[in-house]
Amino acid sequence: MLQLEHRHLTNIVRANQALTCLTWAPYTPEEHKCFTSPITAILNHTFDADLPVSMETIQEFCQEKIAGFGLDPTKSIMLLTAVPQIYMQQACCKDEVTDLEVRVFCTAGLGNALSPGDPTIYNEEVAQVSSHVGTINIIVVINRKLTQKAMLELSQVVTMAKCQALYY
Numbered sequence: 001m002l003q004l005e006h007r008h009l010t011n012i013v014r015a016n017q018a019l020t021c022l023t024w025a026p027y028t029p030e031e032h033k034c035f036t037s038p039i040t041a042i043l044n045h046t047f048d049a050d051l052p053v054s055m056e057t058i059q060e061f062c063q064e065k066i067a068g069f070g071l072d073p074t075k076s077i078m079l080l081t082a083v084p085q086i087y088m089q090q091a092c093c094k095d096e097v098t099d100l101e102v103r104v105f106c107t108a109g110l111g112n113a114l115s116p117g118d119p120t121i122y123n124e125e126v127a128q129v130s131s132h133v134g135t136i137n138i139i140v141v142i143n144r145k146l147t148q149k150a151m152l153e154l155s156q157v158v159t160m161a162k163c164q165a166l167y168y
Helices: 055-068 147-164
Strands: 002-007 008-024 037-047 076-081 091-096 099-109 136-144
Touching: 008 136, 008 147, 037 147, 055 076, 055 136, 055 147, 091 147
Parallel strands: 037 076
Antiparallel strands: 002 008, 008 037, 091 099, 099 136
């Protein structure tokens, strides 16, 4: 069972049982690992993208935010976006025969939609990003244990969906 909580600047997806996650989120409890377990909360937080921060600062910021919500930072993941959380969308599909359920949560900031071959947004001569960075954060929760290979395949499908969203 999943529960979505709306907090100021943050949406929290809570699970009543531990989840195994495939993630590249800015904050994950195990450094340099994309497969994490057991996760009981996934947070999507609206962050001021104009603030100059280092990865260390982001880690500390996320840990403090997670703890501030009364959650265990060792069992939580935090995604960051510039998109206001009121725009988070969710969808659910359930197979009544097998009881398979897939639930998806998404925020999309498409102000800088780029694809392979487009001019870069990073200007190396002045060491600056030439436009605001946008994100598409997608959280997919499935009520079945997936193998690591199946999780990687799912990440490929999600990446293709992100690419399609840029040109829909």
